[in-house]
Amino acid sequence: MTxxxxxxxxxxxxxxxxxxxxxxxxxxxRRPASGILWRGGLVVTAxxxxxxEEDVELTMPDGGTATGMLAGRDSSTDIVLLRVEGQPATLxxxxxxSAVKSxxxxxxxxxxxxxxxxxxxxxxxxxxxxxxxxxxxxxxRILLDLDLDMRAHGGAVVDADGNFIGxxxxxxxxxxxxxxxxxxxxxxxxxxxxxxxxxxxxxxFLRPFWGRRGTGAVVVKVDADSPAxxxxxxxxxxxxxxxxxxxxxxxDMFRRLGPxxxxxxxxxxxxxxxxxxxxxxxxxxxxxx
Amino acid sequence: MRRNGNQPVTxxxxxxxxxxxxxxxxxxSDPVLAERMVSLLPDxxxxxxxxxxxxxxxxxxxxxxxxxxxxxPTIALDDHHHxxxxxxxxxxxxxxxxxxxxxxxxxxxxxxxxxAAGFSIVEVVGSRGLSDEGEELTRSSDIALGEMLTPRExxxxxxxxxxxxxxxxxxxxxxxxxTAKFHVASVLAKLKARNRSDAVAIGxxxxxxxx
Numbered sequence: 001m002t003x004x005x006x007x008x009x010x011x012x013x014x015x016x017x018x019x020x021x022x023x024x025x026x027x028x029x030r031r032p033a034s035g036i037l038w039r040g041g042l043v044v045t046a047x048x049x050x051x052x053e054e055d056v057e058l059t060m061p062d063g064g065t066a067t068g069m070l071a072g073r074d075s076s077t078d079i080v081l082l083r084v085e086g087q088p089a090t091l092x093x094x095x096x097x098s099a100v101k102s103x104x105x106x107x108x109x110x111x112x113x114x115x116x117x118x119x120x121x122x123x124x125x126x127x128x129x130x131x132x133x134x135x136x137x138x139x140x141r142i143l144l145d146l147d148l149d150m151r152a153h154g155g156a157v158v159d160a161d162g163n164f165i166g167x168x169x170x171x172x173x174x175x176x177x178x179x180x181x182x183x184x185x186x187x188x189x190x191x192x193x194x195x196x197x198x199x200x201x202x203x204x205f206l207r208p209f210w211g212r213r214g215t216g217a218v219v220v221k222v223d224a225d226s227p228a229x230x231x232x233x234x235x236x237x238x239x240x241x242x243x244x245x246x247x248x249x250x251x252d253m254f255r256r257l258g259p260x261x262x263x264x265x266x267x268x269x270x271x272x273x274x275x276x277x278x279x280x281x282x283x284x285x286x287x288x289x
Numbered sequence: 290m291r292r293n294g295n296q297p298v299t300x301x302x303x304x305x306x307x308x309x310x311x312x313x314x315x316x317x318s319d320p321v322l323a324e325r326m327v328s329l330l331p332d333x334x335x336x337x338x339x340x341x342x343x344x345x346x347x348x349x350x351x352x353x354x355x356x357x358x359x360x361x362p363t364i365a366l367d368d369h370h371h372x373x374x375x376x377x378x379x380x381x382x383x384x385x386x387x388x389x390x391x392x393x394x395x396x397x398x399x400x401x402x403x404x405a406a407g408f409s410i411v412e413v414v415g416s417r418g419l420s421d422e423g424e425e426l427t428r429s430s431d432i433a434l435g436e437m438l439t440p441r442e443x444x445x446x447x448x449x450x451x452x453x454x455x456x457x458x459x460x461x462x463x464x465x466x467x468t469a470k471f472h473v474a475s476v477l478a479k480l481k482a483r484n485r486s487d488a489v490a491i492g493x494x495x496x497x498x499x500x
Contacts, residue, residue: 051484052473054455073454075486134489199451207496211411218411223499232382236409253500254450254493272409273365273384286451286499288461 010160014107015118018158021094024059024111025068025154027051034110034117034155035068035082036167036184037061040089043068043082044188045154046169046179047075058084059111072191076136076199076258077183078169081191094156096181097163102126105160106144108168108176110152117155121146121176123165133251135199135258139186142166142178200257200264201286203228206250209238216240216271217250231281234272241269257283310337311405314348316357322366322390326352329394336401349405354390356380362404364397366390386410437479443497445472446480450489450498 021037025045033049035058043058050056054070068082102123110117127141144157148168157165157178164181171177190197203226209218216238222228239247242256243266256266261283268279313336317323323340330336342359345351351363356379363383368390380387385404388397403410438446441462448458459469473485482488492498 048484048486052477070454070456074452075489076452134486196452196454196457201451202500204500205496205498206500208494220496221499222407234385234407234409236385236403236411238411250493250496250500251490254498257500259452271411272382273380273387274411275380275384275387277382279382286447 011107011118011120014158014160014162015109015116017162018107018109018156019111019116020061021091022061022109022111022116022155024113024151025049026057026059027053032112032151033153034112034151034168036094036154036156037087037091038081038094038184038188039192040091041084041087042071042188042192043084044167044184045080045082046167047073047078047080048169049153050080056082058082059113060087061111072195072197074136074187074191074197074259076132076134076197077138077187078132078136078179079167079184079187079191081188094164094181095162096185097159097161097165100126100140100142100159100165100180106146106157106165106178107159108144108146108148108152108155108157110149110155110168112149112151117149117152119146119148119152131255131258133255135255135261136187137183137258137260138179139182140180142180143171144176144178146176148176197259198262198285199259200261200283202226202233202253202257202281202283204233206239206253208249211238211271213271214240214246215248217247217253225287227281227284231279233268233270233279233281236272237277237279238271239268240271240276243267244269310335311349311401312337312339312344312347313401314339314342314345314351314361316342316345316351316353316359317366319354322354326366326397329392329397330401335398350401351383352401357383359383362407364388364400364404366392438476438497442472442476442479445469446476446488446492446497447499449473449476449485450492450500 023035025033025035030051035043035045038044056068058066058068066084068084071081071083073080104123106123108119122145124145125143129139130141155168157168166178166180167184169177169179203223204219205221206217207220209216219235219237262285265282270277315323330338332338345359348361351361353363354366362385365380365384365387367387386400455466455469459466477488480488480491
């Protein structure tokens with residue numbers, strides 16, 4: 001047996017083993033996607049792959065079909081949790097890959113109508129934690145040098161030992177991005193418990209502001225009984241910085257108010273009556289009815 | 290649906306009438322300026338003007354020419370040009386508006402009413418200020434689109450921004466899942482959004498979403 005065929009068999013074995021935890025997701029009228037059997041009766045997939053649908057049909061690794069019902073979604077980290085009836089209540093936890101670095105082998109596995117869909121490549125880039133557009137904290141920035149099939153969106157990415165690197169997703173311009181295992185576990189656990197993840201809430205409506213001294217976000221309405229109200233933020237105040245970091249527009253504020261800010265105290269620099277002021281505010285959670 | 294707790298206006302017999310007169314406390318050390326301010330604020334049905342600081346605790350608005358740290362909404366009369374760093378704490382957060390001592394009666398009275406109602410006033414100079422943005426938005430289709438969202442749809446959009454699923458929306462608004470789906474679809478259609486993340490992005494840009 002040549003070294004090349006040994007390599008081939010090894011990759012094939014990886015795909016075979018990982019595929020036991022990968023399901024196909026079909027959503028009426030939408031492009032099919034994949035998901036990962038994360039824990040017993042629970043499937044994780046990419047929020048973007050699921051779209052507006054909340055009840056989907058799954059093709060399980062044994063070829064049987066099942067119905068997946070939305071258990072929770074967090075678009076800030078692109079993670080959706082689905083509950084599946086009639087599955088074993090317990091499943092071995094996916095063993096996370098340790099110390100992933102640029103250059104390591106990566107294999108992405110999805111499931112389509114004809115069985116598993118595999119792609120192999122290497123880790124192209126592996127950076128520190130980052131914040132998504134909506135302010136979700138993603139533990140590492142991992143991009144892969146491989147071409148992910150659209151049907152494998154939401155599938156699993158593993159390393160050469162078959163350990164779980166994370167969930168396969170797309171970055172802009174169709175680059176292959178991995179939501180790391182650590183992020184998947186953290187968010188899916190919270191979704192399994194609570195069904196949703198609360199973002200930080202100030203209780204303000206903001207509009208972009210362009211002034212002589214630069215840009216910011218101007219408060220146009222303050223919710224009654226909100227953290228902003230309690231901190232003494234007023235309509236007309238222009239927010240220019242969050243804990244010393246500049247706020248240039250409304251989106252900067254949205255991004256800052258990710259789920260991990262709930263309960264934290266931040267210092268907002270505002271321009272009030274044309275002069276700078278500092279306001280301390282305790283970030284809350286949007287009140288429920 | 291404005292919820293400004295201290296707006297001095299209330300509904301009575303279908304007419305908006307002042308709940309009480311706006312109590313203005315004049316705390317100005319320069320007697321000439323103080324007298325001018327009093328003359329600009331007629332003790333009529335809208336304003337009740339007090340000299341000195343004895344009644345400052347009940348004041349809706351304080352007119353001051355120096356920082357007093359009274360923790361009451363203050364209109365500062367200040368002709369100095371402020372530099373960001375060194376003046377950070379000069380007026381503190383009490384000041385809700387800074388006006389020049391040459392302010393005319395119309396502007397002063399408008400400022401008193403605004404500050405008493407819980408607003409702060411930021412002056413914008415230059416062609417790209419907030420006022421310009423307002424015009425720009427009025428010209429574009431943005432405002433029209435925003436006004437098309439019903440109050441219910443606005444709530445749905447804010448819930449979407451906070452990551453709510455249809456099930457959560459239904460629970461929060463005490464409506465059926467079917468109705469929640471209907472509202473979400475209608476928000477997406479009105480904002481011409483591809484999906485819920487896109488709708489949130491559009492809503493954020495236009496200031497329709499509570500943060």
